[in-house]
């Protein structure tokens with residue numbers, strides 16, 4: 001029954017009953033850390049099996065006809081096999097690909113560092129020489145994106161997410177009116193945390209919109225392009241590079257991707273896809289940084305995953321492990337909270353997260369209550385710039401790490417904590433604990 005329709009006496013009774021339930025959970029002594037989106041050990045085991053036995057050392061000569069066991073500056077953009085791999089995954093030409101190291105986040109951070117120090121080939125001056133640099137940040141979003149901007153001293157402007165992607169009316173009007181706005185963060189497929197897939201219209205508008213800054217860039221973080229949970233619902237997002245080319249803005253997007261959640265987080269390979277002008281620009285700086293990233297890991301990955309189809313087969317096995325965790329979370333939310341009128345949540349068909357919106361002013365308290373009951377969640381506010389959710393409402397649930405039984409229990413604890421925090425607010429009384 002809708003809590004808002006209950007009288008105060010009934011709400012207090014309900015609060016007392018939920019309080020007893022939370023204490024029962026506490027007595028179980030659960031300890032579960034769900035603060036980050038990491039795969040559970042069964043997923044890692046599948047990948048480990050796939051990689052075990054791959055020998056990259058005996059035969060080190062591959063398509064580039066060079067010994068991958070030594071320095072080779074001509075392979076600065078990565079070995080051919082790895083560039084072909086990401087070209088197929090991201091649906092771009094091999095000439096548009098640069099392979100990085102074990103983390104796409106590292107490439108994003110590095111890109112900002114370079115832009116601050118030198119700008120890009122369309123910049124009048126390094127970004128650090130501008131009076132201000134601002135970035136558009138669709139919210140809720142990925143905390144590590146926001147952390148990079150904060151660290152670099154870039155002002156973040158929040159833009160609300162819709163079911164189609166960022167609110168494009170807001171994005172367009174901001175981007176065309178302020179030349180200090182240099183770009184936008186985007187997670188176009190199964191966004192973190194909403195699980196949103198940008199609509200075709202959104203992608204086209206991002207590609208074609210007028211920007212006051214000539215050197216405006218879209219940081220297109222395509223971390224979850226292959227991470228479908230349901231086989232019959234495999235979605236895809238419109239090709240941003242192609243759309244930007246059609247719109248006459250070929251160098252607007254920097255596309256980032258990695259195999260972190262395909263092979264092993266922290267030990268995968270990453271890539272940037274961009275226009276050939278951007279590729280040239282990036283390599284002109286990268287050559288001072290490195291003679292090239294880990295070629296052995298590149299070849300190891302392309303032996304394990306010779307093509308996109310092999311990734312799809314592998315991702316289906318991973319989805320079979322992760323899907324039940326998402327399903328049990330959603331069904332528990334529906335059973336426990338549905339119809340109470342106190343919260344809403346996303347039902348993603350892929351990616352790593354469920355985005356939960358509690359009654360305003362309750363998220364921090366819910367997360368605190370969960371921690372007391374042994375379930376650690378991503379801190380409140382993390383999905384917003386500067387770690388501040390103005391409504392104190394959004395919570396990122398990361399169901400991928402726990403085992404199924406742990407997730408089932410964590411979802412029940414979570415729902416009890418949501419109810420208690422809301423009831424506490426509605427009854428505005430003192431706490432029972």
Ligand SMILES: Cc1ncc(COP(=O)(O)O)c(C=O)c1O
Nearest residue numbers: 103104105142187192223258260
């Ligand atoms: C949207 C998004 N981008 C990037 C990353 C990190 O990727 P990588 O391991 O390639 O640095 C994550 C990890 O959670 C993510 O959610």
